[in-house]
Amino acid sequence: MTRETSxxxxxxxxxxxxxVFSAGPAAAYTVYVSNEKGNSITVxxxxxxxxxxxxxxxxxxxxxxxxxxxxxxxxxxxDDNTVQMVDVATREIVxxxxxxxxxxxxxxHPSGSPVYVANEDDNLLTVIDLNDKKxxxxxxxxxxxxxxxxxxxxxxxxxxxxxxxxxHFIDTESYEIxxxxxxxxxxxxxxxxxxxxxxWVSSEVAGTVSVIDTETRxxxxxxxxxxxxxxxxxxxxxxxxxxxxxxxxFVALGPANRVAVINAKTFEVEDYLLVGKRVWQLAFTPxxxxxxxxxxxxxxxxxxxxxxLKVVKSIxxxxxxxxxxxxxx
Amino acid sequence: xxxxxxxxxxxxxxxxxxxYIRKVRFGIWPVIMALLLALAPRPSLAAEGQGGAGAPxxxxxxxxxxxxxxxxxxxxxxLSRLNTEPDDLGMAGAxxxxxxxxxxxxxxxxxxxxxxxxxxxxxxxxxxxxxLVASGHRFILVDAPADVLLRLSDAVKDQDVLLFNVSAxxxxxxxxxxxxxxxxxxxxxxxxxxxxxxxxxxxKWPRWLVIKGVFPExxxxxxxxxxxxxxxxxxIVEEREYExxxxxxxSDTGHQQIQTQMPVLTQGAPSYDVVVMADxxxxxxxxxxxxxxxxxxxxxxxxLKAASWHPAHEQWGAxxxxxxxxxxxKRFMLPLDYQAWVAVRAIGEGASRIGSGDFGxxxxxxxxxxxxxxxxxxxxxTFRPWDGQLRQPIIIAGAELPVSTSPQEGFLHERSELxxxxxDQPESECKFQ
Numbered sequence: 001m002t003r004e005t006s007x008x009x010x011x012x013x014x015x016x017x018x019x020v021f022s023a024g025p026a027a028a029y030t031v032y033v034s035n036e037k038g039n040s041i042t043v044x045x046x047x048x049x050x051x052x053x054x055x056x057x058x059x060x061x062x063x064x065x066x067x068x069x070x071x072x073x074x075x076x077x078x079d080d081n082t083v084q085m086v087d088v089a090t091r092e093i094v095x096x097x098x099x100x101x102x103x104x105x106x107x108x109h110p111s112g113s114p115v116y117v118a119n120e121d122d123n124l125l126t127v128i129d130l131n132d133k134k135x136x137x138x139x140x141x142x143x144x145x146x147x148x149x150x151x152x153x154x155x156x157x158x159x160x161x162x163x164x165x166x167x168h169f170i171d172t173e174s175y176e177i178x179x180x181x182x183x184x185x186x187x188x189x190x191x192x193x194x195x196x197x198x199x200w201v202s203s204e205v206a207g208t209v210s211v212i213d214t215e216t217r218x219x220x221x222x223x224x225x226x227x228x229x230x231x232x233x234x235x236x237x238x239x240x241x242x243x244x245x246x247x248x249x250f251v252a253l254g255p256a257n258r259v260a261v262i263n264a265k266t267f268e269v270e271d272y273l274l275v276g277k278r279v280w281q282l283a284f285t286p287x288x289x290x291x292x293x294x295x296x297x298x299x300x301x302x303x304x305x306x307x308x309l310k311v312v313k314s315i316x317x318x319x320x321x322x323x324x325x326x327x328x329x
Numbered sequence: 330x331x332x333x334x335x336x337x338x339x340x341x342x343x344x345x346x347x348x349y350i351r352k353v354r355f356g357i358w359p360v361i362m363a364l365l366l367a368l369a370p371r372p373s374l375a376a377e378g379q380g381g382a383g384a385p386x387x388x389x390x391x392x393x394x395x396x397x398x399x400x401x402x403x404x405x406x407x408l409s410r411l412n413t414e415p416d417d418l419g420m421a422g423a424x425x426x427x428x429x430x431x432x433x434x435x436x437x438x439x440x441x442x443x444x445x446x447x448x449x450x451x452x453x454x455x456x457x458x459x460x461l462v463a464s465g466h467r468f469i470l471v472d473a474p475a476d477v478l479l480r481l482s483d484a485v486k487d488q489d490v491l492l493f494n495v496s497a498x499x500x501x502x503x504x505x506x507x508x509x510x511x512x513x514x515x516x517x518x519x520x521x522x523x524x525x526x527x528x529x530x531x532x533k534w535p536r537w538l539v540i541k542g543v544f545p546e547x548x549x550x551x552x553x554x555x556x557x558x559x560x561x562x563x564x565i566v567e568e569r570e571y572e573x574x575x576x577x578x579x580s581d582t583g584h585q586q587i588q589t590q591m592p593v594l595t596q597g598a599p600s601y602d603v604v605v606m607a608d609x610x611x612x613x614x615x616x617x618x619x620x621x622x623x624x625x626x627x628x629x630x631x632x633l634k635a636a637s638w639h640p641a642h643e644q645w646g647a648x649x650x651x652x653x654x655x656x657x658x659k660r661f662m663l664p665l666d667y668q669a670w671v672a673v674r675a676i677g678e679g680a681s682r683i684g685s686g687d688f689g690x691x692x693x694x695x696x697x698x699x700x701x702x703x704x705x706x707x708x709x710x711t712f713r714p715w716d717g718q719l720r721q722p723i724i725i726a727g728a729e730l731p732v733s734t735s736p737q738e739g740f741l742h743e744r745s746e747l748x749x750x751x752x753d754q755p756e757s758e759c760k761f762q
Contacts (some may be wrong), residue, residue, distance in 0.1 A: 099533050102649070103706075120649055121649055122652070123432060141435065142432055142433055142436060143429045143432045144646070144649055159431075162646065162703065162704065164432060164433040164436065165427075165433070165678075165681070166433070166436060168436070177436070182437075182681065184683070185702065185703040186646075186703035204703070205702075205703040205708065206699060206701055208708075211568050231745070231746060233709065255707075
């Protein structure tokens with residue numbers, strides 16, 4: 001109690017002077033937020049929480065990701081049917097990837113290439129070599145593919161299809177689908193744990209998160225949520241992030257305006273953090289001290305202090321923030 | 330697709346099998362697919378020989394035929410050309426859902442087929458239904474007036490057949506005339522009127538001048554409006570009747586007459602906020618906007634309408650649905666298309682979840698707590714166990730854009746806010762038979 005109280009007091013003081021050192025000095029990373037309706041990327045400083053710049057990009061930017069060398073930001077410009085490459089040094093668009101129609105979310109092979117892009121309108125996963133920007137493969141998946149997860153060893157890519165309600169396991173060598181796991185309705189996001197043992201898949205309409213054993217390809221736990229005073233149909237899980245040490249998972253619950261905190265060992269929901277309206281995607285800073293959450297309806301980003309499980313700041317960004325990515329340095 | 334001999338079956342009704350039509354419409358699509366398959370290094374459909382979910386045997390493919398029975402009805406030409414009914418209305422929605430089901434089916438080893446029986450006006454719908462049932466169809470979408478639907482339901486009462494009412498909005502089908510073998514994906518008049526009323530009350534336009542037509546459908550909608558006013562705090566300040574019988578849509582003097590008639594029709598009313606039309610056949614309703622005596626908005630069967638779908642609805646992933654549909658049907662998606670889409674997707678969802686084409690298990694699954702369907706409405710849609718009605722958010726829209734979606738914030742319900750729309754369990758008169 002006393003420790004908690006003093007910590008709170010310390011936090012308040014720190015917040016008052018405009019810095020957050022809740023868990024030691026925070027490194028300054030660059031945070032990128034795609035604004036789906038603003039057709040822009042907001043660039044933030046993770047230390048000062050200041051908006052550094054707003055970059056105009058293509059239409060309906062949704063999924064975003066930094067390349068492994070941190071030099072380029074990949075932006076799914078869904079309505080322009082392309083993935084744009086932004087040079088993070090000059091903050092200019094320097095190229096496009098042949099993503100195929102309506103790219104929504106993407107992910108990278110651990111080696112840095114290829115990039116896997118879900119084409120929501122076309123029931124495809126497009127695989128693109130980042131070095132020569134050539135399409136390596138197009139894998140036919142279920143209706144409305146969205147979430148893309150890549151296993152830490154790079155051997156499996158998983159695509160979730162929103163209308164088919166499956167997680168498709170695809171071999172990254174052969175591009176063959178090896179397994180299809182039925183999950184709850186409208187699966188949105190797929191996140192492998194760092195040890196590669198589990199795959200977490202959020203189901204927006206079913207209101208659940210399925211934890212799949214990557215060995216057996218069976219669901220080992222379907223996590224459900226209940227928030228006092230919130231009607232169950234508003235609990236719509238979307239973004240999922242699991243800490244590197246495998247201890248905690250965070251799930252954005254959409255119009256429930258909460259981020260669920262889950263014990264990733266026992267799968268018990270431990271807390272619900274109140275954030276902005278229609279919370280969508282999540283991204284950790286590399287030191288995992290902060291978690292950024294996009295709030296699509298309130299047009300802001302909530303900053304969560306991970307060790308203390310507190311929302312410490314909300315930062316106004318562009319219209320309908322959707323995706324979020326954080327630099328390595 | 331598995332070949333089934335049905336195109337050459339004699340009978341009064343025309344039968345179409347949609348996958349053949351699809352091939353024609355999608356002329357270029359198989360070519361593109363073949364190209365993709367050829368270009369990708371080692372692509373796969375992964376349907377064969379893999380441990381797909383719910384597969385009954387290593388190589389067995391389950392075929393689930395779905396029927397679509399359309400009782401054609403003679404209708405007057407609508408006042409607006411924009412409201413001309415497409416020939417494939419509803420059927421195109423079912424066909425696109427079939428495609429969705431079959432994409433999923435690639436992974437679950439299930440194949441869905443869609444066979445359409447079109448019964449001409451005055452034709453024998455019961456015979457057409459029996460033909461569908463005799464050829465193995467257990468799940469059948471029905472686009473027919475309420476009396477025909479009831480005859481169809483009774484004709485297959487003791488068989489393993491589930492009908493989906495995709496078009497009839499009659500409240501009695503969910504009340505005293507409810508049937509155990511019918512699920513309704515069409516919202517009824519009570520749901521539509523409640524959805525509109527909630528929006529008008531939320532907007533603080535609670536005083537309504539009702540202009541009603543003379544047809545039974547108009548009076549049925551009026552009943553729903555009266556009920557909605559009472560439930561949500563609206564007031565009908567006056568009901569006026571428009572007695573003009575439908576005439577020729579095009580006439581040289583039509584314009585000028587209407588320009589003077591409509592103001593007079595709405596003249597001298599008690600203070601009101603909005604005109605609410607009860608003119609389901611659209612005999613005169615579309616004439617009212619911008620012609621009322623007082624400057625007031627128009628809602629109901631004209632102007633601001635409540636419907637299950639709108640061609641410009643793009644929230645909650647609907648953009649993808651609209652794109653898919655437009656590419657396929659070469660036109661906008663309309664409410665009846667959506668209602669048919671939901672029915673076919675519900676069947677597909679049931680089959681994929683239980684991993685079988687078994688009629689009894691799918692039928693039970695659709696009605697149970699485990700069933701939910703993602704249907705581009707921002708929350709799951711389900712069937713009410715007490716009357717078989719689909720629970721669904723209702724879109725409130727003008728001609729060009731949606732304005733809102735009901736239920737509105739603040740209309741609370743102990744179980745689901747969706748149950749504030751239409752006939753709730755405590756008031757249900759439905760005793761399944």
